[in-house]
Amino acid sequence: MIVTVPEKWDLEYDVVVVGWGAAGTAAAVTAHDQGAKVVILEKMPDGGGNTRICGGNIIIPKGKEFIEYLDTLSFKTTEREIIETFVEYALKNGDWIREMGADVQVFRPLEVAYPTMIAGAGFPHVRGAETAVKYNIKGTPEEGKPSQRLWKFLSGLVTKRGIQVLTRTPARELIPNAQGEVIGVTAEKEGKAISIKARQAVILTCGGYENDPRMKWDYMPVKPLLFLGTPGNTGDGIRMAQKVGGDLWHMTRLSCLIGFKSPEFEAAFWVSFLSEGFIFADKYGQRFVNEAGIEIHEYYQELSHFDTEKMEFPRVPLWAIFDEQTRRRGALSRGTAGYNRDLYSWSLDNSAEITKGWILQGKTIAELASRISVEPKALEETISRYNRNCRAGRDEDFGRAKEDLRPLEPPLYAIQLWPALINTQGGPRRDKESRVLDPEGKPIPRLYAAGELGSIWGYLYQGACNIGEGLVFGRIAGKNAAAESPWS
């Protein structure tokens, strides 16, 4: 490793936080409240990252049995002591929020959409699942969606304390000294490189790599994979940590929904259905899954099937085929979450998207099939068989529950959908103290990470745990960073 310590620093702080979302806020506020002089570097024009555009829920478990639940979900990819630390702090997430001046309310969703936004555990059959409870920042719809209320609260904590935030200032490199301690950051401000001294520590909280095509192609289990979240997450923190010797973990893990992509928009639109009149078909017009039974964050599990004969992912993209009642029931992209939420208002009856050609229609199955380049006979057989299953009240092929079955009658509609990330989970490996580790498991001095950058979610993901984790390990990183002795 070549070490180049600047002779003169452009800016000096005690703690430098890279990235301004939930984890960055928790880290910066905690370090500040312990007396550290803190700066936040944010590459985008505004803070918030995925925090501002996610579902906005925060996990606050109601018992230590949540450890068993998360331990099972982790599939031994995360050390138990890290999960124990997470749960210990997550139990206090509500107290922390109240101490910081807001309050929380239990998330009790209208369970009417497909996929269903579940109030509690995504995997209710797993031991300890009953302790999973999601909350959001207390407020009304008029005060914004849960993630908007969350970000208003979090960003307010930073503003209120006068913590300096440098927006449009991407961090480029960590600066180590000859002893391997991270003592600063090189960032870019208005096209010029600036060096920022971190007297105590640097905390990386700059998200994952959902908008880095090469990393996604290397690591993700299904390809291609679109993104629903912030375009700002391009794996910067991963590269920076690697360059100072950081190990990586959980790089193949993700929170994956389904989305529609229009070339006019940088990110994809998250798509869900407000009525049971829909199926998914692969490129060949075949159903392949219980469409109503997929855990909302785990679509990739179903879409990553690779056909070694055809040398392709036959379910990528997939076609969602839906009926008139579903078309009229409500917008396919409802603005619950995603980067496009504030950029486009999807029509409530989907008519504008039909006009745009985003949704295709057919008066008959054959006409729809020809419009989506699927063999008409194959699609007719698929729908005919599905309708027979619906009328029998039993999906013999994929076990879709009878309450989720309704025959599809023309006119029918189709929309092309892709696996689409809200966020990746991988990044620098860390310990329960939020310290970034090298490949031998030794902490890299004065370097911490929190949030979705190297999150602790190593296999299955429980909803609301990314924000919960950002708040927990952000607080831990902030506390430990502020406790470091200054290096000079």
Next chain:
Amino acid sequence: MKSSPIGTVLAEKNFIVDAPPERVWRLIGKVIFSSLPGLENMEILDENTFRALLRAPILGFHVTLKLKGEMVDMEPPNSFSVKLFLEGLGGLFKANQKVTFIMTLMEKGKTSVSCKATVENLAFLPRLFLLGQARRFARSTFGAIEKRLKELA
């Protein structure tokens, strides 16, 4: 115009479903919405609040009503209410409704479901012309919910 007394009962229905309350709770949201085929342009504003259009038969015509609903008093899996505000006919028709569902565990894992719809502060003319329609609509919706829940249990 004089208003009707607060809490005029539109319809009540009690029936038994051959499933425990937890199963009924999981089904009932989707069943309510699928039992209202004229429910369109639905917007979920927050986890418990929605807005939609409802095409309902009134005086022999299909009229589009604006609907805002809020789930309140949720006590899973035992009870919840939906507060509904309906508006239509160019503002001539406005009504606040409350629909309450109570699920009670019976013997052998069955559930007694009790549904009750009330309307509040309905003005005189709408009450005169539309109360009967609203009662029929509430009764037929409860009937559809009962039929669907029994099918699915």
